[in-house]
Structures are given as C-alpha cells and as structure tokens.
Amino acid sequence: MVADLIAISISEVHPDPLGPDRIRNQNVKLNEEWIEIANNGDEPFRLKDRVLIDRTKTNQHRHKKVFSPTDENFALPVSEKLRIFSGKMDDPNDPNPPVPAGTWRYFLNYGNYIWNNSGDTAEIYASENDLALGHAPLARRSF
Numbered sequence: 001m002v003a004d005l006i007a008i009s010i011s012e013v014h015p016d017p018l019g020p021d022r023i024r025n026q027n028v029k030l031n032e033e034w035i036e037i038a039n040n041g042d043e044p045f046r047l048k049d050r051v052l053i054d055r056t057k058t059n060q061h062r063h064k065k066v067f068s069p070t071d072e073n074f075a076l077p078v079s080e081k082l083r084i085f086s087g088k089m090d091d092p093n094d095p096n097p098p099v100p101a102g103t104w105r106y107f108l109n110y111g112n113y114i115w116n117n118s119g120d121t122a123e124i125y126a127s128e129n130d131l132a133l134g135h136a137p138l139a140r141r142s143f
Helices: 021-027 128-132
Strands: 008-014 034-039 051-054 064-066 081-085 103-107 121-125 139-142
Touching: 008 121, 008 139, 051 128, 121 128
Parallel strands: 081 103
Antiparallel strands: 008 034, 034 081, 051 064, 051 121, 121 139
16 A cells, blocks of 8 residues: 655745844835645645744744644645745735635744745744654745
C-alpha cells in the first residue's frame, strides 16, 4: 500500500510594507501582508493545529500561530492555494484584498506585522509537538 503524499509549499510571500517600523505602524495594514501556501500533494491538507512560525535569528518563534479554523475539518483541496493574511477578516480600516481564482483565504487575526521586509523565513509544522521535537517543517521559505 502506498501512503498518500502530503506536500505543501510556501508559493508566494508579500511581507510588511516598506519603511521604518515606527512610520509603517502608524497606519497598520495587516491584510497587505500575507504568505501563500500551495497544496502539491495528492490529498487535502488539513489546517487544524498546523503551526506557522517566523524563524529568524532575532525572532526565534516570536511570531508563532497555531491554525484553528472555524470549521475544524477544513482542508485545502489538492492543487489549490491558501493565502494567509496577518490581519483580521472584518477590519473596517483594512479591507479584505482580492485573491486570484482558486485561492482560499485565512486570517490570523494578529495585531502586528510578522514578516520583515528586510528578509525572513516562514516555516509550517505539522503540530506544536513536531516543532518542539525539532522535526523538519512541512514547508519553509526564506525571502
């Protein structure tokens, strides 16, 4: 019996707006910051309890988000993409940006920018336990 292949990649990144932190945080637009994952496997990718972290030397796990979708059975279909925004879905000051057809949305509801425009590394782990045990991430992208 051949096991199903879970394969995701971080396909695209749009880090925080350019400029010094003090200036850019005066007009926070967290929904302008996102990463996108692609399901390249042969089965739907369940999102519940997956872990997204910022892995830089200066921010080791400072920004760690555990996915907890409203529908805990949500799974990204095969060959689809998921755009993960740092902001909130219902922020009246930061409207939801458009996404390409075939792209799903997920909002982290985070209060700060996560990704540095001067360079960063995003990693996605199967679980907090995998992260704690030092297992390899499911996906990693430096930018």
